[in-house]
Amino acid sequence: MDPNEVYDPPAWAVKFLSWFCPDALLEGILGDLLEEFDNNVNNNGLSAARRRFIYSVFRFLHPSIILKNRKVIKLINMGMLKSHLKVAYRGMWKYRFYSFANLLGLTVAFAFLLLTSTFIYHENSYDQFHQKKDQIFRLAHEVLLKETGESLSKSAVTPVPLSKDLQQEVPAITKQSRVGSASMTLVKDNIPYEEVIVFVDPDFLGFFDFPMDQGLPKAALIDQSSMVLSAEKAQKYFGYSDPIGQTLSLNVNDSLINFQVTGIIDAKEKESSISVPILVNFEKFELLVGKQAMTSYNYSAVENYIYVETPQEISLLEGSMTEAMKKFSRGDDTEVKIFAQPLTSIHLEEDVPGTADYTTSRKIQIMAGLGLLVLVIAIINYIMLSTGHSLNRLKELGLRKSLGAFKSQLRIQLIYESFFITILSGTLGYVLALLLIPLFNNLIDSNLTLGISAIQILVMFLISILIALISGGIQAVILLKHKLVAALKGNSAIKNKDSILNQGLVVLQFAFSMILISGTLVMRSQLNYIQDKNLGFDEDRLVELTLGNTENTETATRLVDRFRNEALSNSQISSVSASMNNASEPWTTLGFLQENGDTENIHYNQIDADYLKTMGIELTMGTDYNPNSGNTANDILVNESLVKHFGWEDPLNQQIPGKNFDSKHRIIGVMKDFHFSSLHNEIEPLILSINQGAVSSGVTGLSTYYWPPNLYRVIVKIGPGELTPAVNFLEETWKSTIPNKQFQYRFVDESLDQQYAEEKRWRKVINAASIFALGIAWLGLLGLTRLSVQRRTKEIGVRKVLGSSIPNVIILLSKRFLILVSVAVVIGIPIAWLALDNWLQSYPYRIELNPLLFILAALIVLIVSIGSVSLQSLKAANANPVDSLKCE
């Protein structure tokens, strides 16, 4: 080493030291360090000395040094921060318009982001309250054809004895519970109420952690006549008196079965996929489905849950459960594969759902996408406006520079100012979200609350910092490029052209808006199409009354007849009928095993003779049931789709194919296709019959909401005239003819509408998002135009003096922006087209994508942007050129 050469220690380490070291000590310490460094350079070489220096600096990071003579750690320079904040505040006040536009855009975006993230967080928080959630699994089964391995069905609705039998075979399963639910008539003080009753094994409350307000989790359901109520139901039936030990009855096949209330639980509605309003012992499920179904593997009716000690070995367990199932299989051509779904995943399980409440991941993706989209548009806006606007401040920055500010200080000042605005709008956004959450809940039919969770605050804070860094950084780069001191002279070289960046951002913003708006328009017309589509039956003035469980079809028919006789005495009631399935839930599917091992799945509904007449369903061939024709036991009706499915030329002479049929049935008529399920599905083959025995011998599989086959609801067609008196009349008639059942009615067109509630909600959410997006983008464009007009005031004045007309000036000012927006529209259309085409594919009955809708969306975007651009231009064009030329 050359002793005369001067070597420097790492500059950053010196900087770092001066940052944390109190000024009073700095000189002495740094001097000593440098001296040590010099010694080390001479003794050990430069790089070793540098390493040693850095090490020593860090050794000085010691509380007794940092805190020397201080009460607080000055991580940031408070004095400068205060000054920056003051300047930021003054700047905002001086340019109120930009501040307002910036704040509004960001605030709205933050609020929207908060709402969507709350929604997503909520959807992901389902079933998390169970302590042993990782050890609980729902069983699902897949039925495969042995020969070909073809999958016949896959479902989490499984046979009743499944988990109980498996518990015997597989020792790792320490607890299990079936969960079966049914809509039943609950009776208190002779008044009937329709309720959903959930049947579970006594262990259920032992491994699921529904908090018990009263009663013991392990003991509450051991007794077969015990009943556990949710707090809401306890309140409904017993008010403020103590419900424990009280009696409630269930009406099963017209006889009352008494239950004692033994516990009150918190049902955790909207937090639990499994709905538990009223729990009773699973043994009682037999009353509902019959003895055979309790041990049979032919019918899937419940969800099976297991609790295992070793959840990490679940894939092994799946194997051994599948193995064990061979013992219980039907022994035909099929084999059953068992797999386990973790409890925490079933709320998002859309491929193999059970009866538990679930949501589709698509919904969450759309929500997240919308939230981010609006945020991105707002950020773009903010960056554009603040960079554009900050060019106005060149003079201020120039002055600061000439008074001795470093570039880095100016940069930090710009970032601080951005941070000030983002933090402010983050806070305002939170307040806005608080105000909007009832509306949002209404929109998505939910019950969210906006909690101030530490994570959310942290995330908002990080996003604020990020926006501040990005926009402040970009501003700094753009501004500091200019010769700041030259700006003081007043002839700064501000170019009138917007940067490529700004142009790109405008295009991006309006392309997003374009996509969202065309999405709204297409969703709206698809929904209108679905709702206006002719369903093949007449759903107007059609009322469904819930009959519920009755002993058998004879009892049900007797009750319906009694009601019909009374009801038809009123001339306004045109027809009364009854059926098994209702308008809103999927109809029963029967599986018929074929000779070749395949299974034909055909929908089924049990009806009575007046069904076609009441529903207004037309026949294309054959006849309807004739009440006077005597024996109708083997008669069935089929729809056109079934005829087409089997390719029959003469359907009236055919039999439904099936290996197990041991009796003949007669197809007496072919119905014109009607939509018995929602328009999300195509019309599938259907059989209607008065007597389910007509086809029952061939049935080998089943999936249904209602079982056994019976008449569960009465259908009434009301003729012309006022509806309210007709419904009142029906209620009176019901009470006099079927007094032990609650009168519950629903208009069919309303419940059909319910099937599209989801689409309606999403349309509203996307509607809101596109209004937000377009609004923010509009605000941004307004700001940009205004900036460009301001910058060109003098130019406009000169042009006018030289004879330019007002329209010329307007065109001059607007042209560039309108070109940008047009580019955005051109980019947006194909993307929107592809996305929407993809979405429409999920509907078998859908509209063709109409170019007019996209043109309309483009027009909306263009008109909105022309509106904002030309308003500003007009103002500038109308201004007196003398004023603009005078001002210096």
Place this chain on the structure above:
Amino acid sequence: MEKNYLGEFEELVLTMVGILGEEAYGNAIVQEIETKLNRKVNLSAVHVTLYRLEDKNLVNSSMGGATTTRGGRRKRYFKITNTGLSLLHDMQEQRTELWKLLPTLKFSTI
């Protein structure tokens, strides 16, 4: 009563300040300890201790004149106060008292 003892390292640094007299500053102390005791100590440890001693009023400090080395930085010189000196004396006496109580080493016959 006032604390009349110091930690080992504090005592060492205080002694060094006393020994070095007018020339006691951070780096000098580090080097002095290294040459006299053949013990490597870290500069920051010495500084931290010096400030602590200063807080206890056992040393006081003042900035020296400008230098040509050390990047032109001045040195912070430390000087032992009377309190510091008497504390060192006290500790020395205490230790001598204790030494007297230590049994003399004897060779025992096996």
